[in-house]
Amino acid sequence: MTTVGRNESSPGRAPGDDQLSKSVGISLKPVHFDAILETRPDVGFFEAHPENYMQGGGPMVQGLRDAGDRYPLSLHAVGLSLGSPGPVDSVHLGRLKRLVEDVQPRLVSDHLSWSRTGGVCLPDLLPLPYTQEVLGVVSDNVSRVQDVLGRAILIENPSLYLCPKVSKDEVVAMNETDFLAALTWKTGCGILLDINNVYVSANNTGLDAMAYLAGIEKGSVGEIHLAGHKTESGPAGTILIDDHGGPVADDVWDLYRLALKRLGPVPTLVEWDTDVPSLGTLLAEADKAKALLQQVLLSGSHEHAA
C-alpha cells in the first residue's frame, strides 16, 4: 500500500495549493449559479460539498462544472466518516473519486469526525475521543482516501458540543491540536483550520481558543474556514451553534487576524449554508477576509514557518 507520506511534500508546507494561498473563496450555492455566470465575480475559488453533486446529472452537477470551468474549486466532503472503525465506505469513496476526476478540484477535504455506524449515516459531524486507538483509525482512513484519490487531503477541526474524554479503558491523552499534528505527521494530510469551529468549540467545551491556535503547527494548514454561528442562551448556559447562517462574528475575525499572523497567508473560505444571502452579501463578507489577508501579505508580519 503506497501512502502519500510526509516526506513526499515539501517540508513545512501544507499539502494545499500555492496558487490559492492569497485568495479568498466562498461556498458555491445553487441559488447563486445564474448570478455567478452572469456577473463573473472576483472570487478566488468556490467550495462545494461533493455529497450534493453525486447523483450523476442535472442542474446541480452542471452548476458545479460551470463554476469549475471558470474558477478553482475545492471539494469539501462531509460523508467519509473518517472516524469510523474499519475501512471508509468504498462506494462513497468511489463516487468522490469520480467527482474529483470530473471537476478537478484544487483542494479536497473532510472532517475529524464520524457519522457512520452499523449501516446508519447520520447527517452530522460527531465528536471523537482523541485516543491512540482513534488516531490509528483516522490515520488508516485518511491514508486510504489519499491512496484512492492519489492526492493529499485536508482535515478540518469540527465544531464540538461535547468532548468525549474516555473511550472505555483508554483515557484521552491528546488534545485536538496534538491529535491533528500526529495525524498530519502519520498521513501527510494537511489541516483545514476552521476558525469559527475553534471559537464555537472553545465556548462549548471550555477550551482556550488562543491556546488552540498556538497549538496548530505552522506550515500544516492548507486552508482556513470562516463562518457565522448563532448563540443560544438558556439554563444550560450559552451554547454556540455552528449554523453557517449569518455573518462572521467579530471575535472570529479577531482570531482570524491572529491565525494569519502566526500562519502566514492561507487560502480562506467564507461559508454560508443556511439562510443563504444574495451573492453580493456573501462577496462583501469575503472582501473583509481578503482585506485581512492583504494586510498580512503587505506587512510581511507573519512569523515565518520554520
Next chain:
Amino acid sequence: MSTLHEFQTGFVKALWSADEVLPEEGFAMGGIPVAAGLAVYRNNVFAGLAGVLGDLYPVVKMLVGDAFFAHAAQEFVKSHPPASPVLAEYGGDFPDFLAAFEAAESVPYLSGVAELELARHQALSAPEAEPLAASALKAVPEEHLAVLCFEFHPSVRLVASVFPVDAIWAAHQKNCEKDQVFDVSAFDIPDRAARLLVARPGESIETMELSHEAFDFVSRLIVGEPLGRAFTAAGDGWDPQQTLADLLVFGAFTGFQLTEG
C-alpha cells in the same frame, strides 16, 4: 470489539432516542452540560433530515401544513435512518410511509402526490443521455420488431395513483406561494386516476399522460420485456403504435437491442 465502536454505538443509541442519556463521566467537564450537547447533535440530525424531506416534498408539506408535516417527518426519520451520506437520496420511502400513516388517512391522495414529487426529484438529478431519434426504428426490419427491447432514458420514472395527483400538483404550482397552506378543495380538480411517465429527456422535466393500457405496456417495456410480448399483454382497444410513436418523440428511450425470439 473496539472501544471506539462501543462509544459510537452508545452515542447513536442516545442520539436516536429522546429518553436516552449519555454518561457524564465520558465527557470533558468545563463546557456546556452533556445533555445540552447531546441535544444539539440530536437536533442537527432530526431537523436536518426533516429539512431534507421538506425540500423534497414541498407540495405534500403545503397540503398538510407545516405542523403536521413536521410530525410525519419526525415519525418517518425515527423509523428510517439514512443509509447513505448523499442526502439527495434520502426519503425515497416517504411515499410508502405516508400511504400507511394512519394520521394521514383523511388525505388519501397524499402518498400519490409524494410519489410524483419523488419522481420529479429523481428525474432532475439523473444522468444526462441522448434520446433515441424518433426515426431510429425505421431501420429495423418489421419481422424483428417483436424481439426489440428498449433502453429507457435514465431519468424515466412511472407514477400511478387512483387520484389525479398531477392535477393537484399542477394546481399547486399555479396558485400557491411558498409556505402557504394549499387547500385542494378550493380548486376544480377532476375526479380521475393518474398514470404518468415523468422524465428529463432534455433540460427540463416533462410529463406524459398514459392510458391504463399504455401504462401497463410501458411498465412491461421498462423491466425489459420485448415489444411483441408487451403489445400482446396490454390487450385490445387502444393504439399501441401511436403510444410508441409518442414515447419516441417524447425522448423516453436511449437505445434498443434485438433479443433472441
